[in-house]
Amino acid sequence: MCIICKKSNDRVILLSTKARKTLIASNVERKDALARECENLSRVYVHSICRNKYTKPQLIRKAAKEAEQQVNIFFFFINAVL
Numbered sequence: 001m002c003i004i005c006k007k008s009n010d011r012v013i014l015l016s017t018k019a020r021k022t023l024i025a026s027n028v029e030r031k032d033a034l035a036r037e038c039e040n041l042s043r044v045y046v047h048s049i050c051r052n053k054y055t056k057p058q059l060i061r062k063a064a065k066e067a068e069q070q071v072n073i074f075f076f077f078i079n080a081v082l
């Protein structure tokens with residue numbers, strides 16, 4: 001199963017230790033839970049397309065920005081309610 005999209009259709013590749021580190025590093029930047037998942041699994045499989053999408057710096061920055069915005073919206077909502 002591909003750890004990124006959670007699907008097992010198509011061919012998945014086993015990540016090398018180095019590739020795995022890269023993926024974990026980009027996951028940390030993106031502020032999502034995949035990094036922890038990667039660290040806990042003994043073997044990490046991904047689609048090469050998913051990995052490319054995941055480790056592209058432009059997309060990483062965009063996702064991090066979106067995550068921040070969501071947090072801001074959440075706090076705005078909490079403040080509005082209280």
Ligand SMILES: [Zn+2]
Nearest residue numbers: 002005047050
């Ligand atoms: Zn995938």
